Amino acid sequence: MVNPILIIAISLFGAFFIPLISPFVKRTGKIIAFLTIGFDLYIGTTVALKSLSTPVIAYTAGFKPPLSINLVVEPFSAVFLLIVLTIGFLISLYYLAHPGEEPEDKFFILLILNIMGASGIIMTGDIFNLFVFFEITAISSYALVSIRKQKASLEGGIKYLIISSIGSSLFLVAIALLYGQTGTLNIADIAAKLPFINKSVALVAFLLILVAF
Incomplete structure (x- = not known):
């Protein structure tokens, strides 16, 4: 089963990877943002489909609540999760499809973090x-x-x-x-x-x- 924690992990990796590579390869932010949010959307869709049969619960430690942080996705929250991820994906797709219009790479770092934060608000059980x-x-x-x-x-x-x-x-x-x-x-x-x-x-x-x- 795909773990919803991956949405947080992949987003953090993408956001921190952009400033590491951008000094060497210019204007890579839009590509990394597209791939990052695209993976997030795939994971979110998989989790949403799974939640139709049973709520998806993931723990960030080896203990169950209240001793650990958990993420919970059920059908109602899955709808909002997919809305957030789809909007983020469409924004990244727009800049990927319109060369020359993309803003600075820091825009894409902030976009990824914004989508991650909104997704976390929807999923967190803590x-x-x-x-x-x-x-x-x-x-x-x-x-x-x-x-x-x-x-x-x-x-x-x-x-x-x-x-x-x-x-x-x-x-x-x-x-x-x-x-x-x-x-x-x-x-x-x-x-x-x-x-x-x-x-x-x-x-x-x-x-x-x-x-x-």
């Missing part, structure tokens, strides 16, 4: 790693917004940075509240323990997460 992937997506997003270094782009990037920073802070407070009440970061375990924790704390945490996103 609330702290949800925060980590949220941060990766946010940072790469406002870097992409301001990449053209024009006044409007830079202004938009700064505004996005401020808004996402506030959202991240609220999200982190919500995580702390939930962990303090449940003693776990695993989303399934938190859901199972919600009926037994302080209702006011649970409501505050929910509102903080809602505002953060």
